[in-house]
Amino acid sequence: MSEYAEVGSFELSGVDASAAGEDEVVLVADGDVVHVQGRERTTLQVEGEPVDVAVAELVYVLTAGSLVALSVDGRGSRGWSVDLSGEDVEAVAAIPDSDVVCVLTPSSLIGVDRERGSRRWSTERPYADIEGEDDLAAGDEHVLYGTWTFVTGFDASGEQVLDETLDSAVVDVGWTDGVVVAALKTGKLVGLDVADGSVSWETEISARAVASGGATEAFVQTDDGVLRVSSDGSYEPVDDLTPGTVYPARSGALACVYRDGMLSVYRRRIDPDTVEAVLETSTVEPGSDVEVRVRSDLERAATVRVDATVDDAVLDEDGVAVDVPAGGEGVATFRVEEVERVDETTVTVAVNDVEVVEETVGVERPTPSADDISCTFDLDQVDGSTVEGTVVVENDGETSPRLRVVEDDVDLGIVGPGEAATASVSAPFVPGEPVERTVASETGERVATATSTLGDGRTTVTVEQTVDDEFLFVDVTVSNGTDATATDELVVFGLGALDPVEREVTCVAGATWTLSLAVPGHVAASLDGNTVRAQLDGSAANDSVELALDDAFADADAGVGDAASASQTGVSATVDRSLSADTVAATERFQEYVAIELDRDVHDLTLVLDGEEHAVGSASAGIERRLERKHAVAVDGQHRVEGGRVVADGNDAGEFDAATASVVDGEIAARTTVECGDSRVHVDGEIENRTGDYVDVVGVRVDRLGTWDLRLGDALAPGEVVVWAGDVAPSETDVTAAESALGVTVEFGDPEAPAEFQSLAPVERASTDGLADRLEAAVGEGTRVRDEYSNVALELTNVGDRVERDLELSAAGDVVNDVVYVPERIDELAPGETAVHPIDVKPAGESLSLDVTVHGGEQTARIELEGPVAPGDGEWDASHRDAWRARWVGGSADDAVSYPEHVATDYERTR
Numbered sequence: 028m029s030e031y032a033e034v035g036s037f038e039l040s041g042v043d044a045s046a047a048g049e050d051e052v053v054l055v056a057d058g059d060v061v062h063v064q065g066r067e068r069t070t071l072q073v074e075g076e077p078v079d080v081a082v083a084e085l086v087y088v089l090t091a092g093s094l095v096a097l098s099v100d101g102r103g104s105r106g107w108s109v110d111l112s113g114e115d116v117e118a119v120a121a122i123p124d125s126d127v128v129c130v131l132t133p134s135s136l137i138g139v140d141r142e143r144g145s146r147r148w149s150t151e152r153p154y155a156d157i158e159g160e161d162d163l164a165a166g167d168e169h170v171l172y173g174t175w176t177f178v179t180g181f182d183a184s185g186e187q188v189l190d191e192t193l194d195s196a197v198v199d200v201g202w203t204d205g206v207v208v209a210a211l212k213t214g215k216l217v218g219l220d221v222a223d224g225s226v227s228w229e230t231e232i233s234a235r236a237v238a239s240g241g242a243t244e245a246f247v248q249t250d251d252g253v254l255r256v257s258s259d260g261s262y263e264p265v266d267d268l269t270p271g272t273v274y275p276a277r278s279g280a281l282a283c284v285y286r287d288g289m290l291s292v293y294r295r296r297i298d299p300d301t302v303e304a305v306l307e308t309s310t311v312e313p314g315s316d317v318e319v320r321v322r323s324d325l326e327r328a329a330t331v332r333v334d335a336t337v338d339d340a341v342l343d344e345d346g347v348a349v350d351v352p353a354g355g356e357g358v359a360t361f362r363v364e365e366v367e368r369v370d371e372t373t374v375t376v377a378v379n380d381v382e383v384v385e386e387t388v389g390v391e392r393p394t395p396s397a398d399d400i401s402c403t404f405d406l407d408q409v410d411g412s413t414v415e416g417t418v419v420v421e422n423d424g425e426t427s428p429r430l431r432v433v434e435d436d437v438d439l440g441i442v443g444p445g446e447a448a449t450a451s452v453s454a455p456f457v458p459g460e461p462v463e464r465t466v467a468s469e470t471g472e473r474v475a476t477a478t479s480t481l482g483d484g485r486t487t488v489t490v491e492q493t494v495d496d497e498f499l500f501v502d503v504t505v506s507n508g509t510d511a512t513a514t515d516e517l518v519v520f521g522l523g524a525l526d527p528v529e530r531e532v533t534c535v536a537g538a539t540w541t542l543s544l545a546v547p548g549h550v551a552a553s554l555d556g557n558t559v560r561a562q563l564d565g566s567a568a569n570d571s572v573e574l575a576l577d578d579a580f581a582d583a584d585a586g587v588g589d590a591a592s593a594s595q596t597g598v599s600a601t602v603d604r605s606l607s608a609d610t611v612a613a614t615e616r617f618q619e620y621v622a623i624e625l626d627r628d629v630h631d632l633t634l635v636l637d638g639e640e641h642a643v644g645s646a647s648a649g650i651e652r653r654l655e656r657k658h659a660v661a662v663d664g665q666h667r668v669e670g671g672r673v674v675a676d677g678n679d680a681g682e683f684d685a686a687t688a689s690v691v692d693g694e695i696a697a698r699t700t701v702e703c704g705d706s707r708v709h710v711d712g713e714i715e716n717r718t719g720d721y722v723d724v725v726g727v728r729v730d731r732l733g734t735w736d737l738r739l740g741d742a743l744a745p746g747e748v749v750v751w752a753g754d755v756a757p758s759e760t761d762v763t764a765a766e767s768a769l770g771v772t773v774e775f776g777d778p779e780a781p782a783e784f785q786s787l788a789p790v791e792r793a794s795t796d797g798l799a800d801r802l803e804a805a806v807g808e809g810t811r812v813r814d815e816y817s818n819v820a821l822e823l824t825n826v827g828d829r830v831e832r833d834l835e836l837s838a839a840g841d842v843v844n845d846v847v848y849v850p851e852r853i854d855e856l857a858p859g860e861t862a863v864h865p866i867d868v869k870p871a872g873e874s875l876s877l878d879v880t881v882h883g884g885e886q887t888a889r890i891e892l893e894g895p896v897a898p899g900d901g902e903w904d905a906s907h908r909d910a911w912r913a914r915w916v917g918g919s920a921d922d923a924v925s926y927p928e929h930v931a932t933d934y935e936r937t938r
Contacts, residue, residue, distance in 0.1 A: 031266065031293040031294065031295055031330075032267070032293065032332065034350050035066040036291040037068060037289070039290040041285075042285050045080070046079075046082045046120075050328045051063065052281060054283070060086065071097050071099070074090070074095075075090035075091060083141060085106050094108070096141070096144060108144065109144050111132075114130075114132045117163075118130075120163045122166075127183045129170045134155050135149050136149070136150050136185070138183070152172075154174055154177050158812070159174055159196070159816055160818065160820075162200050165239065167202055167204070173200040174197065176197065177190070178191050188221065195215070195847070198236075199235070199236045200237060203243065206227060208245045214233035227260065228260030243258065244279065246265070246273065252264055252270070253273045253275075268293060270286060270857075271286030272284070287858070295329045295330065297351065303321070306376060306388075307358075310388055311363050311374075311391070312366065312390065312393050314426070314443045316363070317363060319335060319358070320356055320358050323356070324354060325353060325354070326353050330350055332347070332378070333347055333376065334377040335375065336374070337372055338373045339372045339390075340366040340367070342361045342363060347359050366390055368392070373388075393427055394426070395422070395468055396474075397475065398424075399425075399474075401420070402420050402475035404478065405417055406462060406480070406481050407511050411456075411563070411566055416454075417449055417452075418477065419449050420439055421447045422444055427441050427443040429468065431469070434452070434464055435450070437450040458483050458485050460480070461479065482510050484507075484508030486508060487570075488504070488506075488561050489570050490561045490572045492559070492575075499548070499580075500545055501543075501559055502543050505540045507535065507538055507539070507540075512534070513533075515531075515566055516531060516565065518564060519559065520559070520560050520561075521571075522544070524649060525649065545602060545603075549599065552576070555574055556573065600623050600625050600673040600680040601624045602623055604620070604621050605620050606619055606686050606688055611660070611689070612692065612693020613660065613663055613690055613691070617659075618656075619655060621655070623651065624650070624652070632645065632674070634671060635672050641654075641934045643936060653936070654934045654936055656932045658932075660688070660929050661926050662928050665687055668687070692717050693717060694716075694717060694784070696717055697773045701732070701762070701766075702791055703790065704757075704800065707755065707757070707827045707828055707829070709754050709800065710754070712727060713750050714748065714749050716743040723743070723777075724743055724775045727751065727772070728772040730769045730771070731760055735753045754827050756827075764790060766790040769790060770786075789930045797888060798881055798883055799888055799915035801831065803826045804821065806822070806913050811903045812895070812903070813896065817896075818867055818868065819865070819875075820864070821865075821879055821890065822863050825861075827858060830856065830857050835880075836881055837879065840878060842871065864879070872896065874895050876891065889915070890914065890915055891914055892911070894908075894911030895907050
């Protein structure tokens with residue numbers, strides 16, 4: 028049996044701070060304090076931005092101005108608060124098995140009474156003049172403080188009991204069973220006896236973090252996973268945890284793993300023989316729950332898998348993981364989706380694949396009241412002679428019946444209390460006649476009805492002719508007089524060799540749709556007196572016109588002459604060109620449609636626009652060729668889609684006019700670009716709120732590349748722009764630099780039912796594809812440059828979509844403190860992960876600069892770091908760090924999105 032089982036997971040923007048309780052973990056993520064205990068997760072309400080967090084009986088949240096004690100009941104009621112204004116607080120830790128929580132400031136360590144919130148003691152912070160990464164941890168009635176190469180310890184009364192200097196700078200410290208476990212920069216893990224400060228043991232383990240454990244073990248994070256380290260220095264790997272940063276509880280019964288925006292929660296498994304399972308359900312019915320209570324007398328919390336089956340019934344799940352606290356109980360719940368018409372059935376329960384319960388229970392059939400079920404019915408589309416609509420049924424009662432729409436025999440399934448179900452239905456369309464739908468239970472009892480009417484309006488067709496010097500124009504107009512969108516198939520006859528002309532028509536309520544057919548004069552000459560008839564196949568609406576051409580085309584070239592001449596010049600084309608919308612928003616995608624029909628077969632049909640040729644291929648007489656492409660325009664005003672001509676086997680066969688779209692401000696504007704490189708396909712985007720209200724931008728989907736959630740898109744202010752970027756490995760997409768543009772869909776508005784804005788992204792070949800494109804360099808918060816104990820924290824984030832392997836980082840220059848600085852090798856850096864490379868420096872003057880060489884694979888690049896040095900008589904603060912810069916020398920170009928005025932895809936032949 029594996030050691031750990033995953034009991035839950037949820038999205039998390041990142042982890043800024045953490046604390047471990049005996050059987051719980053508390054995390055600070057993007058300003059929120061999240062308490063995790065098994066599958067239970069609570070977000071605690073905190074005033075102010077959390078700096079750090081600790082946990083014991085309560086959760087202790089440190090903000091810039093206070094220390095607040097919160098319960099985990101509900102959303103975190105306040106126990107007490109300590110004013111720390113002006114203290115410039117840095118960290119907090121709760122000492123186990125004591126009544127003290129400790130706060131670290133630049134000059135002191137403060138002990139606070141955990142029960143009352145009063146200050147108990149204050150002592151001078153050791154090595155306060157040293158700038159560097161600090162670590163505060165607690166365990167076994169002590170608090171530990173590590174900085175530079177020093178490890179100090181204090182007991183719960185504030186007395187210093189440990190002060191040791193190690194051979195290398197300290198990465199992190201933890202505690203187990205009277206032993207301080209310290210991870211060093213040189214790749215060693217050492218154990219210090221707290222009684223006399225002696226080194227009890229040391230081992231070659233390169234650790235990234237140490238978490239204090241219980242009485243017998245601490246947890247150590249390495250690049251290869253997690254180790255359980257005992258107080259004697261022995262260790263073993265922890266199995267069954269996914270790769271990522273691990274945040275274990277002190278008991279080890281609970282562990283959280285963070286990776287790529289997701290936090291997974293694990294529980295240690297227990298033997299099924301040590302638990303008792305009790306079936307709490309005596310009857311079942313559709314929509315009811317089967318509950319199994321699992322009890323344990325063990326001294327540690329863990330997880331069991333509970334499987335349940337019910338004869339003659341279907342459950343929503345076969346098995347679930349149940350979180351069982353130490354000496355407590357957990358509940359497994361299964362929902363009954365269907366049950367046959369029987370009086371009783373058998374429930375079987377297994378724990379960790381061992382059958383423990385088999386009981387007979389009764390079966391009930393819920394009978395809903397007509398007062399509990401409500402129904403609405405809306406007709407929203409006319410499809411030819413059929414009207415289509417949506418039925419919405421809501422259950423305001425307490426039973427969970429199975430319902431159906433009677434007239435259409437549509438099964439709505441089980442509708443539980445407070446739930447709703449929808450169904451799409453249809454009926455013959457008779458203008459002005461109401462359509463009724465009835466909802467019934469599975470026993471046939473009718474519980475709700477609803478009626479909808481579309482009014483007296485109909486869909487009509489008109490046909491008109493216009494003659495000029497060269498062409499006969501036949502305009503067919505469909506007018507939708509109904510209150511819903513109308514769809515139908517239009518057929519036009521009476522145009523000789525062009526018959527029949529067919530089009531699919533979609534027309535919104537109250538609008539018109541027009542098909543314009545241009546017939547060359549030499550073809551139209553033979554149509555004089557013909558009756559042109561247009562009809563909608565579904566609704567049977569029709570109209571006709573008798574062509575009266577007189578002698579308009581009497582002198583038109585009818586193609587008479589020698590065979591060679593006729594074969595070269597006698598081909599004529601009927602071209603229908605239209606846009607999907609007359610008015611569009613800036614950067615909004617719209618369609619261009621071109622339909623071409625010839626009067627004879629050709630081998631090579633070409634569309635010529637703006638001097639560019641678009642090959643169509645061969646075409647047969649009388650068979651329509653349909654093309655379409657997509658456009659997006661970034662600039663407001665009138666945009667002209669140029670006209671063009673049709674060339675058949677090298678000769679002109681017809682022309683079509685330009686079309687114009689009016690471009691206006693929309694609710695949002697989306698500017699997206701795609702660059703294709705050898706190692707990544709990179710997407711840059713900007714989304715602008717052009718409304719006068721706040722708008723939530725939920726996410727962006729780029730066709731054939733993927734979907735990105737926009738965490739920074741929440742509550743976008745009027746005129747505000749959210750910038751985003753993403754990367755996809757070339758092996759995971761068929762997109763190449765040969766593409767012209769890709770479709771983009773932005774979801775915005777209500778996160779539960781977002782609206783969609785569709786745009787286009789131009790595709791180009793990436794100008795570079797090196798380390799500077801795949802790794803983002805920044806100066807981290809651990810940077811402090813003031814005196815001889817100074818540190819610059821270089822952060823490298825993998826912004827690509829592949830794992831970066833064997834990265835070698837080495838800083839050079841006179842300012843690098845070679846006595847303690849250690850070059851680093853990063854074995855793996857997964858997409859989205861950030862590695863922090865600390866560089867020990869010796870400041871000189873008012874500013875400082877140094878270079879870091881990054882070598883990966885066959886590529887080498889250089890990062891330049893530069894920034895100010897805090898004055899010797901002053902303090903280092905955030906303004907100094909904000910002035911520091913990291914940049915790739917000769918790396919990527921400006922990140923700003925450069926979106927063209929007009930983007931268009933290539934023509935695509937659809938028929």
